[in-house]
Amino acid sequence: MRQRILVSALGVGALAVAGLTVQGAVAAPAQYTAGKHAAKVCSAARAAHTAVCNAIKLVDANGVAPASAAPPSTGLTPTGLRDAYKLNGLSAGGRTVAIVDAYGYPNLERDLGVYRSQFGLSACTTANGCLRVIDQNGGTALPKFNVGWAGEQALDVDAVSAAAPDAKIIVVQAKSAGFADLGAAVVTASKQAGVVAISNSYGGSDAADSTYGSYYNHPGIAVTASTGDNGYQGGSYPASSSYTTAVGGTSLVAASNSRGWSETVWSGAGSGCSTYNTALSAAASFGTGCSKRAMADVSAAADPAKGGMAIYYPTSRTASTWAQFGGTSEAAPIIASVYALSGNTAGYANALPYAHPGSLFDVTSGSNGSCPTTQWCNARAGWDGPTGLGTPNGTGAF
Numbered sequence: 001m002r003q004r005i006l007v008s009a010l011g012v013g014a015l016a017v018a019g020l021t022v023q024g025a026v027a028a029p030a031q032y033t034a035g036k037h038a039a040k041v042c043s044a045a046r047a048a049h050t051a052v053c054n055a056i057k058l059v060d061a062n063g064v065a066p067a068s069a070a071p072p073s074t075g076l077t078p079t080g081l082r083d084a085y086k087l088n089g090l091s092a093g094g095r096t097v098a099i100v101d102a103y104g105y106p107n108l109e110r111d112l113g114v115y116r117s118q119f120g121l122s123a124c125t126t127a128n129g130c131l132r133v134i135d136q137n138g139g140t141a142l143p144k145f146n147v148g149w150a151g152e153q154a155l156d157v158d159a160v161s162a163a164a165p166d167a168k169i170i171v172v173q174a175k176s177a178g179f180a181d182l183g184a185a186v187v188t189a190s191k192q193a194g195v196v197a198i199s200n201s202y203g204g205s206d207a208a209d210s211t212y213g214s215y216y217n218h219p220g221i222a223v224t225a226s227t228g229d230n231g232y233q234g235g236s237y238p239a240s241s242s243y244t245t246a247v248g249g250t251s252l253v254a255a256s257n258s259r260g261w262s263e264t265v266w267s268g269a270g271s272g273c274s275t276y277n278t279a280l281s282a283a284a285s286f287g288t289g290c291s292k293r294a295m296a297d298v299s300a301a302a303d304p305a306k307g308g309m310a311i312y313y314p315t316s317r318t319a320s321t322w323a324q325f326g327g328t329s330e331a332a333p334i335i336a337s338v339y340a341l342s343g344n345t346a347g348y349a350n351a352l353p354y355a356h357p358g359s360l361f362d363v364t365s366g367s368n369g370s371c372p373t374t375q376w377c378n379a380r381a382g383w384d385g386p387t388g389l390g391t392p393n394g395t396g397a398f
Contacts, residue, residue, distance in 0.1 A: 247332045
């Protein structure tokens with residue numbers, strides 16, 4: 001019975017890290033079977049053209065993340081994240097990162113304040129102009145609370161705070177997880193003054209840009225999208241859009257090497273080829289093996305146990321606590337923040353890393369499943385599906 005409950009709650013990639021054996025799953029890393037496993041934060045999408053958030057949290061054997069007054073000691077901190085990706089000393093210069101998610105989160109500002117205070121970051125509030133929360137039409141009629149999507153929003157704003165502490169943040173809350181509502185929220189985000197990057201930590205089945213692409217087509221703004229948490233599965237929209245930067249995921253650990261960190265493929269990171277959308281011309285010489293759009297383009301920390309962030313998130317409409325979160329939902333806002341730090345988002349920002357692959361940390365080991373074309377699910381030198389061209393080494397690739 002326990003196994004059936006987890007199977008219904010988690011996707012294939014997350015099942016793998018939970019230590020369960022299912023067809024197509026990757027071998028479970030040992031740390032997940034030593035008392036904790038990964039659980040998806042949002043319920044699975046139940047309708048076509050509907051997205052699910054890609055946040056994952058570590059829970060105990062009973063499926064619970066116990067309330068904690070302090071950040072988990074194993075969670076990635078802002079100091080660690082900026083050191084791993086060589087972001088120290090960089091400034092967003094007043095630029096704004098927009099976060100698009102579904103549903104409401106009444107205590108977002110309060111909880112963000114707890115996170116930033118804990119780690120010594122400057123206050124980011126509506127009063128000082130650092131934070132805005134708006135609905136999908138740009139107004140203040142914020143949607144109803146949803147605990148799963150609110151946890152996603154907590155991860156997103158904490159990740160931006162960690163990677164680019166001086167960036168301004170706009171959160172645009174769609175009234176549902178439908179592609180049309182989320183897309184409308186992206187369009188609204190693109191119209192807000194100062195926005196240089198829009199992070200989308202959600203996805204659904206592969207879809208066509210001919211239907212939904214106008215929502216994500218914003219040259220001059222870096223639109224990032226997480227590739228999903230179910231391992232090699234094929235395209236996931238909007239990461240499979242030709243207009244977005246598709247962000248995969250890694251396992252990130254401290255190491256005694258010159259960088260101070262080591263990365264491998266996170267087994268849950270989504271990858272694959274779109275069946276609908278045009279391949280990026282910038283990727284033509286990188287051997288993706290896809291006739292159409294390939295994902296990912298780049299990647300960042302996503303493994304909830306190895307590189308998962310310590311975040312402050314809601315457990316109900318009124319209560320919040322600390323836990324350790326990951327998923328490619330962690331990676332997408334990190335990459336959006338790096339674009340904000342670079343200040344270079346001219347044209348279609350997803351082309352920029354392909355022009356500067358040497359300015360990334362190449363991830364060359366690990367796998368996210370079984371696939372008919374080796375680079376779609378296995379790391380290698382250069383481009384591969386789970387991690388794209390690699391992870392940030394400063395902002396040189398962005």
